[in-house]
Amino acid sequence: MKCFQFYLKEKKDEPKTTNSTLAPSSGSAFTDHDVKQPGCELNSQNISYASRESTGRNQFPSLSERPNNLKEFTLPELKVATKNFSRSTKLGEGGFGCVYKGVIKNSDDPVKNVDVAVKQLGKRGMQGHKEWVTEVNVLGVVEHPNLVKLIGYCAEDDERGIQRLLIYEFMPNRSVEDHLSAKSEAPLSWAMRLKVAQDAARGLAYLHEEMDFQIIFRDFKSSNILLDEDWNAKLSDFGLARLGPSEGLSHVSTAVVGTMGYAAPEYILTGHLTSKSDVWSYGVFLYELITGRRPLDRNRPRSEQKLLEWVKPYLSDAKKFQQILDPRLEKKHFFKSAHKLSLVANRCLARHAKTRPKMSEVLEMVNQVVAASVGIGSPHPPMKTLKQKETKEETGKKGKRRIVDIRVVDGGSWLARILSSKHAKTC
Secondary structure: OEEOOOOOEOOOOOOOEOOOOEEEOOOOOOOOOOOOOOOOOOOOOOEEEOOOOOOOEOOOOOHHHOEEOOEEOOHHHHHHHOOOOOHHHEEEEOOOEEEEEEEEEOOOOOOOEEEEEEEEEOOOHHHHHHHHHHHHHHHOOOOOOOEOOEEEEEEEEEOOEEEEEEEEEOOOOOEHHHHHOOOOOOOOOHHHHHHHHHHHHHHHHHHHHOOOOOEEOOOOOHHHEEEOOOOOEEEOOOOOOEEOOOOOOOOEEOEOOEEOOOOOHHHHHHOEEOHHHHHHHHHHHHHHHHHOOOOEOOOOOHHHOEHHHHHHHHOOOHHHHHHHOOOOOOHHHHHHHHHHHHHHHHHHOEOOHHHOOOHHHHHHHHHHHHHHOOOOOOOOOOOOOHHHHHHHHHHOOOOOOOOOOOOOOOOOOHHHHHHHOHHHOEO
């Protein structure tokens, strides 16, 4: 057990701004997914609002003084673990820097090895360092089955300058975004999407309501939801996270940070951050699961580029609603379930932040959707883990691998009440 402390000074508040410049997202990549991008510069295609927060501010001063079980690694240890940060071990990269697959000794059984993901801070100066500090402070003291586990960190200087690294549990089945992509060989089944929705809601509910302090994720999106070996979904990439407002305050004033397409409208407009900002992002994500489309896709026709604007005309009629369902899945098997989930999404996307439900309430609604979705198949996707897939490809390359009720809800059901509620009005 040790306390991880920093020299960064505290401030009472941050300057807010709505005139944010645009910069690459900090996206996560603790997986075996090869991004196939040259070098380690910032070239993520996910666009976020650049933070103008003070680079001298420690956003989690109270957490930095709490004991944690993080291991402090040396740079030589991580060079050995990653084959000197070889390109062959590179998993991908995001706004933070490059991520490599590494192998370390199991702390409980030194005879055994453990796969890890090593995230190396890129050339981002103090802004990148601040996100590194935030990750250590947050993940060093929180622990939940639906949050990616931070194993340790490294803070050293060498001939190349300041070295800041984070060591996470390895998540072999990539991100949810990867499996929703049109390029995915086998898209996630509807049952698996419901499980992901549950897991992600559990993670957010824990951050918002289940500790003696509140954490606002601030960058909730499908690329920051990773899948472990057993296909459990876990939230990752806490570099933009913030402590919730102090007692007696309604919000935190901050620079506008997050990914376009997910950020809540009132947060973009005012810079006032609350946990309801995460609830909005979760609502966007539910429509991502339902449609298989990204929240913002410039490659589509202009009228279809913004997901929430595109789906709006299809929500009031059951027959029209079928047209927005992911075409890669059999509509008749999950139509009713998907419509119920869309009603939950509508609650999350309420125009006024105060009328959105808390994440614990959202989780309860999603649980009821799952419980009512009988006979839609196994929650496990019809594909092997990447490790198994690689084994198959190595042993021989002999060929390339290549729900009916129209009635949406009963008149007296909880979802019918939600649909008729004033809270169902979305932006």
